[in-house]
Amino acid sequence: MQGLILAAGMGSRIRELGPSKPLVMLNGKPLIEHCMERLAAAGVERFVVVTGYERHNLEPELDRIAAVHGWVVAVAYNPDWQKPNGLSVLSARSLLSPRFVLTMADHIVDPALTRRVIEAAVTDGRPALGIDFDLNNPLVDMDDVTRVKVEANVITAIGKNIADYNGFDTGIFVGTSDLINSLDEAAQTQAPSLSDGVRLLPIPMHAVDVTGKFWIDVDEPRAFSQAQALIA
Numbered sequence: 750m751q752g753l754i755l756a757a758g759m760g761s762r763i764r765e766l767g768p769s770k771p772l773v774m775l776n777g778k779p780l781i782e783h784c785m786e787r788l789a790a791a792g793v794e795r796f797v798v799v800t801g802y803e804r805h806n807l808e809p810e811l812d813r814i815a816a817v818h819g820w821v822v823a824v825a826y827n828p829d830w831q832k833p834n835g836l837s838v839l840s841a842r843s844l845l846s847p848r849f850v851l852t853m854a855d856h857i858v859d860p861a862l863t864r865r866v867i868e869a870a871v872t873d874g875r876p877a878l879g880i881d882f883d884l885n886n887p888l889v890d891m892d893d894v895t896r897v898k899v900e901a902n903v904i905t906a907i908g909k910n911i912a913d914y915n916g917f918d919t920g921i922f923v924g925t926s927d928l929i930n931s932l933d934e935a936a937q938t939q940a941p942s943l944s945d946g947v948r949l950l951p952i953p954m955h956a957v958d959v960t961g962k963f964w965i966d967v968d969e970p971r972a973f974s975q976a977q978a979l980i981a
Contacts, residue, residue: 750867751846752793753924755837756781756854757801757830762893762969763855769803771854772810773973776980780967781807781854782814783980788850791863795821797844798854799837801830835932835941842929851922851943855967857976862962863921869957870923877955878904878947879921881964888965888975889917895944903953907944916956919964927951 760770767773771781785796796815800807808824815822825841838851848870850863862879870877880897881889896914898906907918922928922943931949935941947954967976 750792750794751849752785752788752796753838753841753845753849753851754781754784754788754796754798754854755834755852756807757799757827757837757840758834759802759831760855760968763967763973765970766973769806770968771807772803773967775967775973776977779810779814780857781811783857784852784854785814785818785820787858787860788852788863789818789820790860791850792867793850793863795823797823797825797841797849799825799827799841801827801837829940832940833942833945835935835943835946838924838929838943838946839932839936845924845929847926849924851924852920853966856920857965857967857980858919858921859963862919862959862964865959865962866921866923866957869955870925873955875952875955876925876928876947876950877923877957879919879959879962879964880904880916880956881919881962882916882958882960884915884917886917888963888972890966890968890972893968894918894966897956899956902956904947904956905953907947909944919959920966921959921964
């Protein structure tokens with residue numbers, strides 16, 4: 750299985766800990782290396798990383814990480830890294846397999862969560878997203894989390910500001926050509942986010958229940974402190 754990691758953004762909410770979010774050191778390792786290790790433990794065998802901001806620092810570090818772990822790591826550059834993250838996915842399209850795991854460089858996730866999403870997507874054949882239905886999860890940043898409405902195991906609404914929701918987007922997707930095509934469609938009128946791509950899918954995205962599995966979006970100092978303690 751191939752893994753696509755979006756690592757192009759500036760990470761303004763965590764700038765006090767380092768100029769490049771993927772390279773913020775967490776318990777002795779860059780944040781992106783923690784992300785990659787857990788994807789590898791879930792069965793990801795090769796990586797595509799989308800770079801943008803501070804690429805001149807990130808790309809040499811990716812070479813080091815690949816050499817240390819023996820991973821195959823390809824790089825795609827997103828020159829529009831300031832814009833929504835759907836453009837990062839489209840920047841990597843020529844390097845992607847027909848099915849791939851998709852996540853962000855600041856997500857640290859239990860490999861069992863990722864495996865569950867992969868297994869569901871392979872069985873179902875459609876794009877899939879891991880959903881946490883614990884609306885009281887103390888690790889969730891309610892100011893930034895993407896909310897979802899799920900009905901009959903499919904996503905019927907997604908966005909950071911939707912009022913009617915029953916779960917949280919964990920940031921672990923399995924993408925297919927359908928997701929790429931829907932992002933391409935959205936890009937005809939605006940710079941798309943991943944959520945825009947999900948909304949435009951011809952068949953609704955499979956919602957995979959991963960409630961109770963560990964995941965954290967290390968996007969600001971409080972989450973960084975939580976991740977430090979939990980990983981230690």
